[in-house]
Amino acid sequence: MTSEQYPKNYLYKRIVQAKLFIDQNYADKIDIDNISDEAYFSKFHFIRLFKKIYGKTPHQYLSAVRIQNAIRLLQANHPVTDVCYAVGFESLSSFGSLFKRVVGSTPSGFLEAQQQRKMQVQNKPFRFIPGCFAHQFGWHKK
Amino acid sequence: MINKLVFATVYVLNQASAYYFYVNKLGFKVHTNAPIGKDNRWLTVTPPDQPEIEISLLLVTEGEMFTKESVKAVTELIRKGTFGHGGFECNDIYATYEELKSKGVEFAQAPKEEFYGVAAVFKDDSGNWFSLTQKAKQS
Numbered sequence: 406m407t408s409e410q411y412p413k414n415y416l417y418k419r420i421v422q423a424k425l426f427i428d429q430n431y432a433d434k435i436d437i438d439n440i441s442d443e444a445y446f447s448k449f450h451f452i453r454l455f456k457k458i459y460g461k462t463p464h465q466y467l468s469a470v471r472i473q474n475a476i477r478l479l480q481a482n483h484p485v486t487d488v489c490y491a492v493g494f495e496s497l498s499s500f501g502s503l504f505k506r507v508v509g510s511t512p513s514g515f516l517e518a519q520q521q522r523k524m525q526v527q528n529k530p531f532r533f534i535p536g537c538f539a540h541q542f543g544w545h546k547k
Numbered sequence: 548m549i550n551k552l553v554f555a556t557v558y559v560l561n562q563a564s565a566y567y568f569y570v571n572k573l574g575f576k577v578h579t580n581a582p583i584g585k586d587n588r589w590l591t592v593t594p595p596d597q598p599e600i601e602i603s604l605l606l607v608t609e610g611e612m613f614t615k616e617s618v619k620a621v622t623e624l625i626r627k628g629t630f631g632h633g634g635f636e637c638n639d640i641y642a643t644y645e646e647l648k649s650k651g652v653e654f655a656q657a658p659k660e661e662f663y664g665v666a667a668v669f670k671d672d673s674g675n676w677f678s679l680t681q682k683a684k685q686s
Binding site for chain 2: 417425457534543
């Protein structure tokens with residue numbers, strides 16, 4: 406696309422709105438048909454454009470957003486079962502298997518590792534701060 | 548021999564506001580959020596697809612590094628938009644531009660064709676500016 410064509414940005418606006426809709430409503434049961442209707446596209450055209458821009462189909466993107474938000478909630482110390490339903494999965498098994506495929510560990514294993522790291526960061530923050538910065542800023546004296 | 552960049556610093560005026568901007572508007576991930584005393588943190592974020600490079604969002608505060616006068620001078624320069632800290636890349640600049648604009652990100656330059664691709668310039672919540680580029684396809 407050239408900048409001369411850019412005034413046709415309604416296309417982009419529609420797709421971006423659909424992406425933002427997923428970002429904001431990932432926890433609900435999202436029907437891709439409804440999103441393409443909202444975006445005033447045929448389902449086929451919508452999926453093709455969405456994938457061209459974001460590198461994933463809307464369904465793949467929705468799954469990725471759910472996993473990213475699950476990571477965020479687990480990092481904030483929420484229990485695995487709560488996280489599973491809070492990000493829109495309907496069963497623990499589907500959540501667990503997708504999470505493991507994407508992240509490389511089970512949700513409970515990830516939660517445990519995050520809890521340990523968080524405790525270390527809180528208790529021994531200077532293990533996570535480059536020494537030269539701590540020295541230059543005088544933080545180590547605090 | 549230096550092998551790679553692992554972190555870089557961006558001075559910000561307010562870490563809570565910077566956290567919100569970089570995480571909720573740009574979509575970056577928090578890497579480390581460690582307390583330093585009462586009002587300061589070692590806060591680093593990473594671009595979504597580049598978890599190995601941390602951006603340290605450092606507070607400009609009076610201490611061993613900055614005198615009171617330096618804090619005032621640096622703060623003023625940041626606010627004026629003096630500092631450009633680097634460039635980010637995206638797959639589709641027009642979509643990214645629309646999304647960030649809809650989230651209230653200020654652009655100093657809308658997407659514009661350059662010989663190397665299409666580039667825009669945006670500012671963070673403190674006033675630091677960054678280029679945003681979609682590289683031209685190699686022919």
